[in-house]
Amino acid sequence: MSDDVVTWTRHERVLVVRLASPPVNALSAAVAAGLDAAVDAFEISDARVLVIVSDLPGFFVAGADIKAMAGFDEDDMARYLVSLRRPIERIAAAGRPSIAVIEGQALGGGLELAMAATLRVAGRGARLGLPETRLGLIPGAGGTQRLPRLVGRGRALDLLLTPRTVGAAEAHAIGLVDRIVAAGGEEEAGLAWAAELASLPTSALTAVLRSVDDAHDLPLTKGLAREADRVADLFAGEDAREGVAAFLERRDPDF
Numbered sequence: 001m002s003d004d005v006v007t008w009t010r011h012e013r014v015l016v017v018r019l020a021s022p023p024v025n026a027l028s029a030a031v032a033a034g035l036d037a038a039v040d041a042f043e044i045s046d047a048r049v050l051v052i053v054s055d056l057p058g059f060f061v062a063g064a065d066i067k068a069m070a071g072f073d074e075d076d077m078a079r080y081l082v083s084l085r086r087p088i089e090r091i092a093a094a095g096r097p098s099i100a101v102i103e104g105q106a107l108g109g110g111l112e113l114a115m116a117a118t119l120r121v122a123g124r125g126a127r128l129g130l131p132e133t134r135l136g137l138i139p140g141a142g143g144t145q146r147l148p149r150l151v152g153r154g155r156a157l158d159l160l161l162t163p164r165t166v167g168a169a170e171a172h173a174i175g176l177v178d179r180i181v182a183a184g185g186e187e188e189a190g191l192a193w194a195a196e197l198a199s200l201p202t203s204a205l206t207a208v209l210r211s212v213d214d215a216h217d218l219p220l221t222k223g224l225a226r227e228a229d230r231v232a233d234l235f236a237g238e239d240a241r242e243g244v245a246a247f248l249e250r251r252d253p254d255f
């Protein structure tokens with residue numbers, strides 16, 4: 001368990017990470033370190049899904065810690081950038097699904113954290129944006145790379161070039177969030193979604209995640225070849241045997 005700004009608890013096959021760093025969950029060094037420790041806990045566990053949720057009403061994460069950064073020298077900045085990017089990239093590369101539960105503001109590094117998750121669920125009151133240009137910066141934790149992959153070049157530029165934020169409905173319409181729920185229902189929806197994913201075999205979910213990432217990174221022919229290899233590996237595995245048998249025996253599979 002990390003210090004009190006980032007905590008995590010196990011809910012059956014789901015690890016729930018809670019952010020509670022008043023007033024806005026700014027990504028301070030303590031929050032970054034806490035996130036990293038939470039990813040350590042996820043990696044050594046047999047949890048199948050990671051959920052990231054804020055305990056601060058109105059804020060998912062308001063971005064990097066501007067107050068702290070204002071006093072940085074270049075070495076501090078370099079260390080801070082590494083400390084922020086490390087947990088964010090580990091979540092993205094985890095190979096097991098993660099869900100960011102967005103209630104309120106997800107800005108800058110906060111939206112970058114959410115985009116590193118596999119999936120995003122937002123409440124109707126959420127606002128999302130990458131306002132770094134207003135600080136004379138650009139996103140430094142993957143925002144310029146993941147936003148175009150999620151929403152396309154034009155919409156990404158619209159949100160990257162200006163500090164404009166989008167509400168939940170627009171974010172859902174452009175594919176920045178995957179599910180939109182009534183305000184107040186975010187955490188329940190995120191946990192229910194995580195439980196649904198956690199009932200499925202990690203071997204298949206990991207194969208989906210790796211294959212979809214290949215679709216961005218590889219030429220089609222190589223991606224198709226890797227997909228075929230993954231199908232063959234899965235078909236030879238216990239999970240596929242259980243899944244096929246359960247179907248034929250008209251029962252729920254026990255993965």
Ligand SMILES: CCCCCCCCCCCCC[C@H](O)CC(=O)SCCNC(=O)CCNC(=O)[C@H](O)C(C)(C)COP(=O)(O)OP(=O)(O)OC[C@H]1O[C@@H](n2cnc3c(N)ncnc32)[C@H](O)[C@@H]1OP(=O)(O)O
Nearest residue numbers: 026062063064065066067069081107108109131139140141
């Ligand atoms: C800036 C120096 C740069 C030096 C180089 C650094 C390079 C290292 C880069 C690291 C990796 C990059 C990560 C990421 O890409 C970069 C970022 O995330 S930059 C930050 C982006 N986020 C923002 O710009 C949001 C700024 N905040 C707001 O717009 C508003 O505060 C809000 C979140 C919309 C809330 O508005 P209100 O409800 O009106 O509340 P207040 O504005 O009064 O704020 C309340 C309280 O919280 C403090 N606060 C708000 N945001 C931050 C923050 N990001 N960091 C630290 N503190 C924040 C605010 O100051 C108030 O404090 P109080 O006055 O009450 O003490």
